Amino acid sequence: MxxxxxxxxxxxxxxxxxxxxxxxxxxxxxxxxxxxxxxxxxxxxxxxxxxxxxxxxxxxxxxxxxxxxxxxxxxxxxxMEKDQLSEAEENFIKMQFAKKMEEIEEVIKKTSDLLSQLTQYTALVLGPNLSSSIFRYVQMSLIETGKALLVIVTQTGSVKHKIMDVPANFSQKDLNKVSMVLNSKLKGIAFEKVKKSVLDEIYNELIKEKILLETVLEILNNTLNNSNTENIFLGGTLNILNQPEFRDVEKIKSILGILEEKDILRKLMQYNDKMDGITVKIGEENPFEEVRNCSLITATYHMNGEVVGSIGILGPTRMKYSKTIALVEYITQVLSNTLSNGK
Amino acid sequence: MxxxxxxxxxxxxxxxxxxxxxxxxxxxxxxxxxxxxxxxxxxxxxxxxxxxxxxxxxxxxxxxxxxxxxxxxxxxxxxMEKDQLSEAEENFIKMQFAKKMEEIEEVIKKTSDLLSQLTQYTALVLGPNLSSSIFRYVQMSLIETGKALLVIVTQTGSVKHKIMDVPANFSQKDLNKVSMVLNSKLKGIAFEKVKKSVLDEIYNELIKEKILLETVLEILNNTLNNSNTENIFLGGTLNILNQPEFRDVEKIKSILGILEEKDILRKLMQYNDKMDGITVKIGEENPFEEVRNCSLITATYHMNGEVVGSIGILGPTRMKYSKTIALVEYITQVLSNTLSNGK
DNA sequence: CTTAGCACTCAACAGTCCTGAGTGCTAACA
DNA sequence: TGTTAGCACTCAGGACTGTTGAGTGCTAAG
Missing domain, CATH: 1.10.10.10 (Winged helix-like DNA-binding domain superfamily/Winged helix DNA-binding domain)
Known part of the structure; x- marks a missing residue:
């Protein structure tokens, strides 16, 4: 027909x-x-x-x-006809991003809060994958005998730190030497792209600090993996409770439960470099049982031309698609600008 | 009668x-x-x-x-007769704290997860107040021209960081000088007890770095205030949904809503130095409307003899008091030991 | 192809009745 | 005087019924 x-x-x-x-x-x-x-x-x-x-x-x-x-x-x-945000709305959004933010976590948190506030659905923002982030600065500081603080700063302005044990005879000078070598060898390289050749170079230069180095590299590795679990932000989790389709406690448990599973959320928000623009996943198109009566609108955002993360809105399938899509689209754009200019 | x-x-x-x-x-x-x-x-x-x-x-x-x-x-x-944990339970708890944890946030997170898991209610843990924490280490590092990373480590093993602007002509050496002075003057002093005289001393030694110093002090101040908002940890938020008294969506909204208000939670968990042992607040005894059909069991924990925070369990007034109290008591004790020995 | 008309369906609501768990009161009992 | 059996009473909740209203599908006429 x-x-x-x-x-x-x-x-x-x-x-x-x-x-x-x-x-x-x-x-x-x-x-x-x-x-x-x-x-x-x-x-x-x-x-x-x-x-x-x-x-x-x-x-x-x-x-x-x-x-x-x-x-x-x-x-x-x-x-559906595409919605156009009013000038007032656009200005409001721009204003929210006007404040200078050095660390990307701040920006992302802001974004998710803003998205959820404007849509009245639940917002998800997936931050840059740490393992694809680029080293900007590494530093080890002796806090006290036998304890050092390792700090890593990425190009995106993410700071990770870890207190670690070091041999008791290590001085700040020793650590400085290690820091310097690490810095000069790793700076500008993505975590995941640190090649064996680079590691070998570092090893050669720091042969004396072998034990320490191994600890540091292990921590780097762990940090990469653990911090993956920390790069997803939620906003307006409870907004979903205002939707009539979630009037029943079992459904609430199910959806709020899944919103606590960062791994699952990360899978939901997965993107690939080819993706650009808005993606809409409706009901059964979603990979997880618990969100089969929800729709997910996602978009990737950029930093200096590279896709670094994605933002999304989770709401009932009965969602205000046109308005929400327009919002996601605009916020993505502002977010990308903010990230690309500031740094 | x-x-x-x-x-x-x-x-x-x-x-x-x-x-x-x-x-x-x-x-x-x-x-x-x-x-x-x-x-x-x-x-x-x-x-x-x-x-x-x-x-x-x-x-x-x-x-x-x-x-x-x-x-x-x-x-x-x-x-009520006091419950006694089984040996298996005690061992299980001890085991959970056996892993070495350098940063207090890890320990606290662990605690709240464990509490909620064992009680099947919602756990709250209030970490050490940053403003009463003691400086252990301060360090400024030049990341790139004009940008520096300020890191503060407290005696409890809390690490705070902030990327800040510095005048473009500042070198790492300048920052080292500032770091050194800050370190030597502040080390061992609680944030809130930094006196004017100390600040004056710092000012005198760093008169040339006046502008920078002001930024740093401002950041310190902000960090103190902001980080207060980050020292409360929740575990098992959704456990409460299993209680029959929360079968209705409005109640769920109300209780989950309040669990997102860190300020209110902090007030709920407030303690004073004189408090020791378990406190039980039942229903109407609670200061907030939204938890008037809940009971809150709290206890303070120690670090080297000083009260540094509190842990608590929020459940319906119809709560298994004896079991829960026993658990809170024991975990407090293990937590205090963990914090006091390790460092 | 469109539409009016009509019979039919069914959730939701209100009303009614019944049941069962529980109470308070009273009077008898130990 | 305290305890208990007995009894009348209450009330939430479940089962059942009837009504209403929004909605459908079908058919026949326009």
């Missing part, structure tokens, strides 16, 4: 209505509210067609229709 | 029953389950007395009785 102009309009009306009311919509109310120029009976016929085609579902006989995931998908791809 | 032996036993039976079933308890079931040697009718009379005395409440006429806050209070103070 072909999808003609009128079916478009009916589907659009149904989805828009359902997005705002969260109630199954019937032919009469469509005919009343939206000026389609046909009677409810005609709309009914169209609705029956749309249901047969898989765009609509009926919760039970003689209830109104509800859009299916396929329906939302068609809506997002073919029907 | 006097509180005689039998009333004790009846009250005890009612509270124990209610704690496990979460259902109003009636005279018949008490007579059946607990061997009090009297008929339901007698128990009814006692219950009526206990209600008049304020230890019990009736949700509605002809329902069973439910303990009032006053009832729980009496139970905790006078009736």
């Amino acid at each position: 072909p999808m003609d102009e009128r079916k478009h309009r009916v589907l659009q009306a149904i989805i828009q209505d359902y997005i705002t009311t969260a109630e199954p919509v019937g032919s009469r109310s469509i005919a009343r509210k939206y000026d389609l120029g046909v009677s409810p009976a005609t709309i009914r016929n169209e609705m029956a067609d749309l249901e047969e085609m898989g765009y609509l579902e009926q919760p039970y006989t003689s209830a109104g229709r509800v859009p299916s995931d396929k329906g939302y998908r068609f809506y997002v791809d073919c029907i | 006097p509180m005689d032996e039998r009333k004790h036993r009846v009250l005890q039976a009612i509270i124990q029953d209610y704690i496990t079933t979460a259902e109003p308890v009636g005279s018949r079931s008490i007579a059946r389950k607990y061997d009090l040697g009297v008929s339901p009718a007698t128990i009814r009379n006692e219950m009526a007395d206990l209600e008049e005395m304020g230890y019990l409440e009736q949700p509605y006429t002809s329902a069973g009785r439910v303990p009032s806050d006053k009832g729980y209070r009496f139970y905790v103070d006078c009736i």
Whole structure:
């Protein structure tokens, strides 16, 4: 069955209505509210067609229709008109990023708070993967005999630190030497791209500090892996409780539970370098059971032309797609600018 | 009306029953389950007395009785027998703290996770107040021209860092000088006890670095205030959703909402140096509306003899007091030991 | 192809009844 | 005087019923 102009309009009306009311919509109310120029009976016929085609579902006989995931998908791809943020909104967003922020964590936290506040859904922001981050500065400081502080600063302005044991006979001078060598060899290189040749060089220069060096390298490795678990930020977690689809405690447990699983969230927010622009995952398209009645809108952001992370919004499938997409798009852009200029 | 032996036993039976079933308890079931040697009718009379005395409440006429806050209070103070952890439990807890942890945040996080896991309620841990923490090490490092990294390490093993702007003509040597002076003057002093005289000394020695110094001091100040907001840790936030008293979405919103308000949590967990041992706040005894149907069990922990923070468990007033108190007590002790030995 | 009309469906709501757990009171009993 | 059996009473909650209203599908006429 072909999808003609009128079916478009009916589907659009149904989805828009359902997005705002969260109630199954019937032919009469469509005919009343939206000026389609046909009677409810005609709309009914169209609705029956749309249901047969898989765009609509009926919760039970003689209830109104509800859009299916396929329906939302068609809506997002073919029907929806892109929303344009008002100037006031754009200014508000820009203002939020105006404050100077040296560390990327601050920026990311800001972003997730802002996103959730503006959309009233739950925001997710995936920060730069530490292992793809670039060394900017490494430093070891002797805190007291036998204890040193290792600090690593990345190009993105992430600071990681770790207190470690060092042999008791090590002085700050020794540590300075190690720091200097590490700095000169590692600076500008991505963590994951530190090659064996570089490590060999370091080893050669620091043959005397072998034990120490091994500890440091181990810590570097651990830091890479552990900190992966810390690069996801949430905003407005509880917003989801305001949605009528989460009125029931079991659903709340399930969704809030998954929001505590950083690993899963990281998988949800995964991106690849080829991705650009907005991605929308609707209901069943999502890889995890617990978010099958949710939609996820994500976008990647950049730093100096490189994709370094992604931001996203998680809401019910009955989501204000056009508005949300516009917001995500704009904030991505501002975020990318902020990250690229400041540093 | 006097509180005689039998009333004790009846009250005890009612509270124990209610704690496990979460259902109003009636005279018949008490007579059946607990061997009090009297008929339901007698128990009814006692219950009526206990209600008049304020230890019990009736949700509605002809329902069973439910303990009032006053009832729980009496139970905790006078009736309850202290629980003793099994050896297996004690060993399990000790094991969790066996791993060497240099930074206090790790230890605290561990503690809150462990507490919530063992109690199945929500755990709160308030870390050492940064402003009462003692300087251990301060260091400024030049990351690149015009940008420096300020790192502060406290006696408790807390590391704070901040990237800051410095005048472009500053070299690492200049920063070293500043670091050295700061270190020698501040080491061993609590943040809040840095006196004007000390600051004057620093000023005198670093008169040339005046601008820089002012920035650093400002950052120190900000760090103190901001980091206060980061010294509270939660574990098992969602455990509370398993309690039947939180079956309704509004209540869930309210309690989860308050658990996001770190300021309020900090107030809840406030302690003073005189406090030692366990504190139990039941229902209405709590200062905040949102936790009036909760009980909070807190205890302070020590580091080298000084009270440095508190740990707590938040659960429904219908809480397993004896078990929970025993757990909080033991974990406090292990935590204090861990913190005091390691460093 | 569109639409009016009509019979049909079903969730949601309100009302009714019943049951069972529980109470308070009273009078008899030890 | 304290304890207990008996009894009338209360009330939440579950089962059932009827009603309402929004909605559908089908058919026949326009």
